[in-house]
Amino acid sequence: MSVPDARLPRVNAFRDSRPASAAPSAGRPTATPSPPPGDLAPGVRRGRLTELRGPGVRPRSLDARALAALAANPGCRRRALLDGAGIDKGALAQALGSPAAYGQSQFAIVRGNAFESRVKADGGTELLRLLHERLAPGTPPPAPEEVATPDLSAAGPEGRAARTALALREATAAGGWALLDHPMLVVEVAGSPAYVEPDAVVVHPDGSWTVVEIKSFPMIDGSADAAKVGAAARQAAVYVLALEPVAGHTGAHTGRPVRVRDRVLLVCPKDFSNLPTAAAVDVRKQLATTRRQLARLTRVEEIAAALPDGTTFDLRLADDGKTPTRRPEELAEAVEAVDAAYAPECLAACELAFHCRKRSREDGAVEALGRGVRGELGGLHTIEEVLAAAVPDGPESPEAPDDGPDDPAVVALRRAAALRAEALARPTVPGPRAEEPGCR
Template sequence: MNVSRESRPSLRKQLTELRGPGVRPRSLDARALAALAANPGCRRRALLDGAGVDKGALARALGSPAAYGQSQFALARGNSFEARVKADGGLELLRLVCERLAPGTAAPEDGAVARPDLSAAGPEGRAARTALALREATAAGGWALLDHPLLAMEVAGSPAYVEPDAVVVHPDGSWTVVEIKSFPMIDGTADAAKVGAAARQAAVYVLALEAVAEHTAAHTGRPARVRDRALLVCPKDFSNLPTAAAVDVRKQRATTRRQLARLTRVEEIAAALPPGTTFDLRLADDGQTPTRPAGELAKAVDAVTAAYAPECLAACELAFHCRRRSRQDGAVESLGRGLRGELGGLRTIEEALAAAGGAPGADPDDPAVQALRTAAALRAAALSGHAPRQGEDTCR
């Protein structure tokens, strides 16, 4: 994940040139890092996020503003639920930790839980205060609850700060990441896509904590480790009562680590760009209005290959621009990653439709072509009311 010291100056210079002179890099949070891991093949997002480009402002300048994000109502509901989970000093939260991650362990009483003050000046100070609190809690050998700790990690040669909802220190020196979400868990099961997104986000926190755990073990002489399972806390059924589930994040952690390692090679992606490529919006004096022509920006953005899929609409500010380009090219990826895998060597929607219609250039032994022709025959039969007989030539 780290960049060699020799490459840092040249990398930072490259990233500055991509952002534009005087443009401050946009910091990456856990959601952005988790979204990177969800689409590891997208060189466009890797480069823009690695360079700290404001993708939201870029999308607006391109005429394809992002339309996703939480509403104020959802944010207020989430904050209200988190406050309930952490009420009474977090005793209910610790009860859920013991119930889901350490069955048979009695929940600690109020006076047995340390709740360190993590306030400090600036993100660097807060991250340092968090690391100190984790060392002290681990050395003490008791329970501790860290509310919104700030963790530092290096991404593409630049510091990034991530903030989990909570971290619990166990008496054995292990640490648990806690993710509190406002989507419901009905009959013990939550929406799989939302759970997956929460697991990827928790994996980012686990990676950030692992570096702190190494230093903690070295300073305290006590083993310090980050647990492979995070605790996901959600409302139970249709109430506002908290329930929880343990989520194994080992797979997501490995995927995120690989994707973050790719970010340290954004200089290789940048080296393949045409000379002078930049994503600078050239804002007017008001600091809001871009003066650079949208055509120039689109040319710069399209110089980096993307890996668009419909899932990007919920995770990337540039998704609408990428979708429009994907549709213009007729790429099958615009219909979904799963379909892209099933179609094999058929790269465009036009090729797939031609194969389904019996085009002579399509390989009849290709399983994808056979499946398309069968589907086309079934559709034609359904529309005509005639069911094809077994062995009937359906592409005449």
């Protein structure tokens, strides 16, 4: 079952899972693979990342929504480094004078939490009914007393991730239904661990696992806003990706075939009520894209090693813990030391987007016009080069491109310039015809 476009837009209540109980440590968890030969030692990496954040600054956790946005722009080394080091990009943008102008309203957060509590009430009875109806029709429905709800509490995100892996292994070996409320998962991003927390994961009797995403935007007549469903699918794909290595270890220990389903359950309010309804969303495309893009990210230590000595993003907060005392010029110099890959889509996904857009416009970079335009312009990198290429017989310019007239981008630009000149040469308002009398 797919979720087509809705006819009525609704308030954007895109909400990630509730934050972890504690900020993740910069060290490597037990579930993270060992670094390949040639990587920096964990202690060296932790020390370098601590230096980038500043002394005494705790790393900021990286949620699934941020991971999905990072995967959508893997060429941005700036975001890969800042996210991998756990730096608060929102506070950094505020100190630079280019704060992010987007965010989630308190009303949307409260409404989303209330709806999630309703869906999971009574041991998740309604949630499991919806899951059985959408993903397991024709099989016996789970009785409330047959569903295991393991306790996932532990110290810190690393402990919670280990406890989640153990609970998944035990539930799979038992061969029954199990509902894991807000499990903690870990996924490696550019060589650093990131902890993500789905709303729920359901273990089926056949050994398969299903990710559950609970959102507060409505489904009206079985349809929801396509943009919001797409965002939820990309977020759920991160959870599926994080579950796959856990499933591999579980299968090896239990001897049972274990798979993470590529169809997730999206639960939303029905119509204009607060009653839950659900749909199965296929995330295979988002999963493949996220896996490929995350694999392309340069490892954090490689980016950090290329920075000038002494580079740090420390805001040097005052005694109140909120007011930065470091000069914006110094912060801007540190930020500009890392290459960025700005695109207009960043405005809806990154706290530093307004700063990057300002710099891109100052440099005249064509990336500010969008990825589509950037692709069409080929080897032309600045607005000056584009304008010079559009004038075949214009004055020589140091920004003029070396591409000849046979370059497709140059040919298209000169054709567009000729059409524009022709259109501007025509009179805008034609005069009255000689044989017709004027209006009276």
